[in-house]
Amino acid sequence: MRRAFSVPSLLVGGHPFRTSSLYGLIHALERRGGVWFPKGGTGALVTALAELFQRNGGVIRTRQDVTGLSVENNRVTGVEVSGGQHYPADIVVSNADPLHVYENWLPMKRWGKLLNGFRRRMKQSMGLLVVYFVTKRRYTELEHHTIVFGDTFKEILDTIFDDHEVPEDLSLYLHRPSATDPEMAPPEGDAFYVLAPVPNLQGRQDWETLEPQMTQNILSTLQQRLMPDLFEQLGATHTVSPRYFHAALSSPFGSGFSIAPTLTQSAGFRYHNRSPHYQNLYFVGAGTHPGAGVPGVVSSAGVVEKLVREDRAVSREQLTAVQDKTAV
Ligand SMILES: Cc1cc2nc3c(=O)[nH]c(=O)nc-3n(C[C@H](O)[C@H](O)[C@H](O)COP(=O)(O)OP(=O)(O)OC[C@H]3O[C@@H](n4cnc5c(N)ncnc54)[C@H](O)[C@@H]3O)c2cc1C
Structure with missing residues (x-):
């Protein structure tokens, strides 16, 4: 339970053992206001805001x-x-x-x-490695949000935040938006992303080499723990890592x-x-x-x-x- 309740502070970029209990308020806000998902995903939210801006005379x-x-x-x-x-x-x-x-x-x-x-x-937040992937079949047995904990937790976080190393053990967040919004998935298939906290660029890892290796490790973990036929069903994958956050989004340390x-x-x-x-x-x-x-x-x-x-x-x-x- 303690692990589960510490995930929201991790998902705003903090080491849960050192982040202020202020962020415990996220749970209270979610209980009161609910957890929301924009139909069409975050891209739909961006498109809607852009349209609103343009309707009011803005030029993008x-x-x-x-x-x-x-x-x-x-x-x-x-x-x-x-x-x-x-x-x-x-x-x-x-x-x-x-x-x-x-x-x-x-x-x-x-x-x-x-x-x-x-x-x-x-102090910088950690980096993220995100694997987007589609499958040929629907995984209706999976919820919208799943957390897959590794054997250790504090050790993983210390390795990432203090040593700036990639931990051997992984904790993962698996996102299945089609559980709420079926149109997010291809016909008869399914769409996911899986996210692993990793060191930001202060760790000086070679992400070009690590990206395919970690993608394989993460998908294997999902196959072992949640989706036994994953590799059989797997379609396209797309991976982003701290080098993307740095180069494409101008994050100074590639942090998430x-x-x-x-x-x-x-x-x-x-x-x-x-x-x-x-x-x-x-x-x-x-x-x-x-x-x-x-x-x-x-x-x-x-x-x-x-x-x-x-x-x-x-x-x-x-x-x-x-x-x-x-x-x-
Ligand atoms: C996989 C993932 C899942 C997430 N899930 C959630 C969630 O479920 N709920 C939630 O609340 N948050 C979530 N977040 C966090 C949330 O998405 C971010 O905190 C938020 O998008 C950050 O917004 P931003 O405007 O600060 O940065 P960005 O969204 O990165 O926007 C910065 C913009 O500036 C532009 N820019 C940068 N440099 C230049 C330049 N030189 N010239 C022109 N443009 C430039 C970039 O192109 C970019 O469009 C998630 C993040 C990730 C990565």
Whole structure:
């Protein structure tokens, strides 16, 4: 039971034996509010938010990597993207990890010392190895969520968080969305992902070599413990590891949930939603207040919306005051 109840803190990126009991609230919230799954998966949630934004006049440009922010004194004046294009901006809200933004998008000279301190002091969440796979038959005997515990638990976590090594014993989370939403699976088949906590890139493993090895180990464990005919039924697989989180999602250490949710890196102690250094730069996402996971990340966007409204109101008042003076 103790293992089972410590999984939610692991799934926001913390070592359960060191994460504040604050995160026990997740259980209370889930009991009260229920556990929700968006029909069509997380992608459907992203599509719906994009449509809402566009319906309100927003324009989205994809396939353009942000490479830098232009600044003037303590204001951000625009966004530079790959290919050299520059978008002027009154305000910038970044969804990329704040450490990545300060290290890569802003003038390093000014932040170098501060950032090195940050890098050393801040505790990072662990990495994730995720194997997405489909099967030719349906596994109706499996629920939407299954946790497969290894023989040990604390030892696995210490190996990952302290030694930054890949443990021999594995604890797995198996996701079968078709239990709730049958359309997530191919006709007559089934769709899953299985997730294993692993060290982040501070472990310096060669993930290109490890990915196929671990995929095989993890699927073998599932075959032994849950799905005896898995290899017979297996279709396509796709594996992502910390190198994907680093390269594709700009996670500085390839960690799954940005900085770890220790007490002194939780809630208001996470990266602030309003940059303390640039007046018109804001942050949303897992590394920021209030924290990782879809509800936390969506809440961070709500907080930024409030801050932007407040800040814009102030500047409008200031503007009026300036205009009044000019009039006098
Ligand atoms: C397998 C898995 C299962 C999960 N399950 C759950 C769950 O059941 N419930 C839950 O609440 N949470 C879950 N989570 C956690 C949740 O998905 C994350 O905490 C959340 O998506 C983080 O959101 P984010 O906006 O901070 O980061 P991201 O979703 O990574 O968004 C950051 C965005 O910034 C973009 N970006 C980065 N750098 C650049 C750049 N230079 N130029 C342009 N764009 C850039 C990236 O492309 C990306 O789209 C899960 C995570 C994983 C990996």
